[in-house]
Amino acid sequence: MYSRHAPVQVADEGTWATGPEEIVMPDFNSLYSQNALNMKKSIIRELLKLTNKPGLISFAGGLPAPETFPVEDLRVAADAVFTKNPEVGLQYGTTEGDPALKAELVKIEASDGVKVGPDNILVTSASQQALDILPKVFLDPGDWIIAGHPTYLGTIQAIQSYQGKILGVPFAAEEDGFDLGEMERRYAAHRAAGMSIKYIYVIPDFQNPTGICWSLEKRQALLRFAYRENLLIIEDSPYREIRFVGKHIPSIYQLDQEMENRGIVVGLKTFSKILIPGARMGWIIAHPELIAKFVVAKQAMDLCTNVFTQRWIAEFLATGKLRSVIENTRANYRAKRMFMLEQLQKHMPTHPDIHWTKPEGGLFLWLSLPKSINTDEMFTKAIAKNVAYVVGSAFYFDDVEHNSMRLNFSFSSKADIEEGIKRLAEVVRGELAAHPQE
Ligand SMILES: Cc1ncc(COP(=O)(O)O)c(C=O)c1O
Incomplete structure (x- = not known):
């Protein structure tokens, strides 16, 4: 159990204000089940909160394109x-x-x-x-x-x-x-x-x-x-x-x-x-x-x-x-996926350890960087440059790898894909210069 300055009720008004009294607060941790203690917050959901920044281009979420909704x-x-x-x-x-x-x-x-x-x-x-x-x-x-x-x-x-x-x-x-x-x-x-x-x-x-x-x-x-x-x-x-x-x-x-x-x-x-x-x-x-x-x-x-x-x-x-909604969705994502692949080809630095998957469907591709680059650490730099991705490490449960990221291509417009990949490539270039491979 622990105590802290707690809100106290102001007499007659029925409202609360912070006062100097110390009251004992329950130690919730001692009450949780083992299952609850094992529960982990979704890193993606936590990171997505950072991507609400105005002007930021996010390849982080797994959102479908709203224009496909009938x-x-x-x-x-x-x-x-x-x-x-x-x-x-x-x-x-x-x-x-x-x-x-x-x-x-x-x-x-x-x-x-x-x-x-x-x-x-x-x-x-x-x-x-x-x-x-x-x-x-x-x-x-x-x-x-x-x-x-x-x-x-x-x-x-x-x-x-x-x-x-x-x-x-x-x-x-x-x-x-x-x-x-x-x-x-x-x-x-x-x-x-x-x-x-x-x-x-x-x-x-x-x-x-x-x-x-x-x-x-x-x-x-x-x-x-x-x-x-x-x-x-x-x-x-x-x-x-x-x-x-x-x-x-x-x-x-x-x-x-x-x-x-x-x-x-x-x-x-x-x-x-x-x-x-x-x-x-x-x-x-x-x-x-x-x-x-x-x-x-x-x-x-x-x-x-x-x-x-x-x-x-x-x-x-x-x-x-x-059927026609699915056809329309396919056509939409096919074009965006092609476009993102083209932009990656055009803007990402050429390096033997920089590569990405070329998915035949779905919403995501996977970008791998040299082991010297930690995409968890790079994340805040990307946010500063107004572009977001999901850190690859979020998808591992042990033996975690830190040099990859997931990019979503379904949600952004083509203009945002072009600008976002340019920004991301610039961040990667900066990291390559800062962390040349041992
Ligand atoms: C592989 C996989 N399974 C399940 C889900 C959960 O999807 P939903 O609960 O929206 O059906 C997702 C969502 O992105 C997913 O990627």
Whole structure:
């Protein structure tokens, strides 16, 4: 317990003022659970606060381009919830999800080659809720998952808040998925040491943060490994539909259905990047037995996903306009991604250790700098020059690398991309001069 000068109530006025009295304040830390003590603030959200500076060009957030939002169609769909069945749309719903929305989700999955029925689906408050349900259901404190090194920060946060551990696997130099040989070696060493490993977490389509897309062969090899070792695969796919170049590759969920159909893949889907993120609407596809378990875990969180929003999105989907929204989004990001690559080529200093990924889809690319440059330390210099990125270190959970950054190309205008990359290149040039490689 500790004490400090505390606000005191001013008699008769019912207001508070700071006075000299010492009162004892509770030591909240002694009350937190181990899970709460393990929770870490999102570095991205903290850094994003710095990027509100006027005139600053931010490549930091993961925001979709607002010009892709079908505002008028969504307004009409929202009106329909009030006019058609308000007694349903404004009421509690089932935890599993609204039947009208689920019927639309079954069609969306079928159009991606995945055969599921309503019993395979749980509607969630976007993918982030699914990422919290998974460790809640599968991990005891000290249990492990396998994930890319680096990987999505929101997943790291969720795992750590359940006292889970992450076995990191580096990506292959070919940028076609994990280095699977390395994964098997690390997995075997952990198993030999008695570690309990529950699932493999992958973002096979245009990974956040690197933009890497898994090849067909690696997806199949990962499945064979999971079959052999009795592991689940969590396939997190918010960017799957946003492909600009290259050919379509089946999802791991589909491949399992075509290979041994063991039902070991859990698919995480969301409308955040293909429609709007503000609706907070997503869904899990999985074996019905797993869905039943997820339902119980979700019940304690929110009873059911926002019913009004489910019906709103279902109304919009029934118009059949999602396809054209996705086409429009793809065209928009394809142009911006090309443009950012051109600007990087034009302005970044030429150096053997300066390179970036050329993603075939998604919202991000990954820029690596020489090891002598620490992008955490460089961040404040970039902010001073009015340009922001996400420090690469935020996406590592151990063995942290400090010489990379994630750049978002979906949100900024072309003019801002040009100016922002120029500013960033200038900051990098300054760092190269200040920290020549040993
Ligand atoms: C890989 C990945 N998974 C999940 C999410 C969470 O998305 P949402 O909760 O908006 O569906 C994100 C968001 O950027 C992401 O990049």
